[in-house]
Amino acid sequence: MTERRTAFGSPAASLWSKISASLPPDEGQFPLQFSDKVPLSVVEMLKRARQELYGGTTGAGRVLNAQVILDYSWERLNTGTWRHVDKEWRRVYSYGCLFKAAALCREAPSEEGIVQAIRTCDMGLLMGAAIMGNILQVIVCILQSEIRKLAKEEDDQDHVEAKKRKIASSHVGLIREELAVPRIKCPSLESFNANHLLPLKPVILEGIIDHWPALNKRPWRFVFSRSTRIQMNIVFLDEYLRSVAGCRTVPVEVGSRYTDEDWSQTLLTVNEFIDKYILNKGQVSENGHKAVGYLAQHQLFDQIPELKEDIRIPDYCCLGEGDEDDITVNAWFGPKGTVSPLHQDPQQNFLAQVVGSKYIRLYSPEDTEKLYPHESQLLHNTSQVEVENPDAERFPEFVKAAYLECVLKPGDLLFIPVKHWHYVRSLEVSFSVSFWWS
């Protein structure tokens, strides 16, 4: 463990005093209000944990009480469908994460301990519900600064050169002119509204996201495609994401497509995800099957607010009826070969391409019957057809459905109208941002 020196005396005290400052000053001002959905025995455990937070018991006891709260609420979160889980249990879970993270940081935590505390906060952010003014977000930011301080002292070299590696040249499929999604440069709000939003016609908007820091700042730079620059681009992206979010836990989809039997979701830190699925370090199966991992449909910018600075919500979203607060912003980060099966979403979508390129195909909702949606409730918005390898016997009408296609490259902003079927395959390491709005 490297020795940490700060201006404020003992380093451990400094971390705890920052965390402590973000908490209510005393037990009396620490709220524990729950509906009667939460049994009194659970409230009792929460009160014990609160008492220990402000009292003087040893570390092991504190973590244990918090773990009981986490284990019990975890069971409630996994009972029934996620949609129907009472919000109170997600709150209880967040309290459990708070007590556990605080307990881990109380007494001279090692770097490992801080990383564990960050993971705990992330679990609360992912599965819990915001409590006490989103205190988990506040605490994770404090912890992240601490980790970055440690990282800075350990790692002074710029290893970018050493990490340049061979990336397969992106095989850009030939797009047929007559099927190409139309491209427009910087249309006015009125013309976009009249020509594309109201008639629900897909279009690629160019020049709109060029001003994003993500497409201009050093770490993300080199927008336009030349082979060496693409390589550098991706290397910079890896480095940047590691430095900003390396030890943060994110959900990762493993498997070729979410309709496959062996598809699953797992939790990894950003470091682990990049190592395993972007850089393909370590395990490469002998049977040649390299599992594809996709950091997909994740509200990364809510979890890591620093990244929000690098992107902007497209102005055209104001043409919708909803509030800006209701716009869902998702990150999509993965290696070459990630596939989102043909599906439709209930909102308008802007898909911004930041790094790398994606092959995208669009079908109109008028052709829904030719796309053979799954019968089940769960997958009703997903087509059964493998777009680039359709089974003509099972799905004879599919080949008759008209479509538009494109290769989305950095700087492009694709408008996918509501309910428009879309299929996406990444042609290389890719980072996209989607905006769901109404």
Place this chain on the structure above:
Amino acid sequence: MRWFGFGFNAFAQICVQEKSDKEESSSAVRVPTQLKNHVGRSKIRASWSRTASLFLDEDRRVRLAGFSASISGEPLGPAVLDTRGCEDAVISETHLTLAFPDRIESWDLQSKDEAPSWRTEIVHRSQSSDVHLPLVPGGYVASEPPIFRPLPSHLQAKSLALGGGHAILLTAAGAVYTWGQGSHGQLGHGGLIPEEEPRTVEALWGMSMRSVAAGGWHSVCIGDGGDLYVWGWNESGQLGLPSRGLRKTSQQKSDQQAGGLCGSVGTCPAEDPHEEVFISIQAFPALVDVSPTCEIRTVSCGSRHTAAVTTTGCLYTWGWGEYGQLGHQTPASLDEPQCVEFFRNENLHVVDVVCGPWNTFAAAVEKEVLDLKNVPESPL
């Protein structure tokens, strides 16, 4: 007969522990500990934070231990709640249901009401044979409102086990029905969809079952020949089938996990060279070999663990072990049935087991006693 408890004890529902330097010991009991006051025949029922004891040789009162009960386990509740003559009980986190010869009552443990939240008279003596809690005449009592739920009489229900979000019913003919949540294969119909009405487990058709049990997300039943069948979620090895999650934690430094997302359906292709097949969800009944030579006498499920007693008096446990509920004196979880050595070492013959969500209670008699008398009937 003596009852031993081990596992979760944060509310002193197993025993009161002296405050020592090791704070950890107060939340969990690792070494099977004999329950006080249990002289003679008694039944145990356990919820997450409480234990209910029904003493059959006395005037049949119910005593509660655990959350908000007095330490000495005095007879339950305010003066109005007279539990004398009680024959059976079930307890959940919020309700205690008591069966008397002439009535069944369900009490809200969180309220100060002086009347039960649900009550039914048992009018005909023949009806009392229908009472095998949580089964009651005409249906069953659930752990949350609505307390009473009807069941079609044609099912001829013999016993019922209620899990975390599902139910498993055994009929007089030995058939098994399930209903409720199905998201983790706990209904045994081969899929993940919920069922609103009892649906027969077809995979067990033609085989007569004699006993059923339900955990948080898994189901277990014993066949007439003493075989054990399991299905549902295997995230902590509670099915006794290989669990990927357990291999990972045993390989890495075992962090205290804050919890995780649900696992995948079916089998995951393994990455290790042995190409082992891991089961995360078992959607159809599978046979589990608990002990190669012995028949299973009785089985009980906790939230994420399973405990089985063989006809030869061994207690086997497997599944989630974080709170010592497996009785092997470590917090390790297991995906293979393992004998609880404590009882063997003490020359005790286990005759019954009852699981709370995070703990386990085993009834045992001395082996010498056994040699002299017949094996006592296991009081259900």
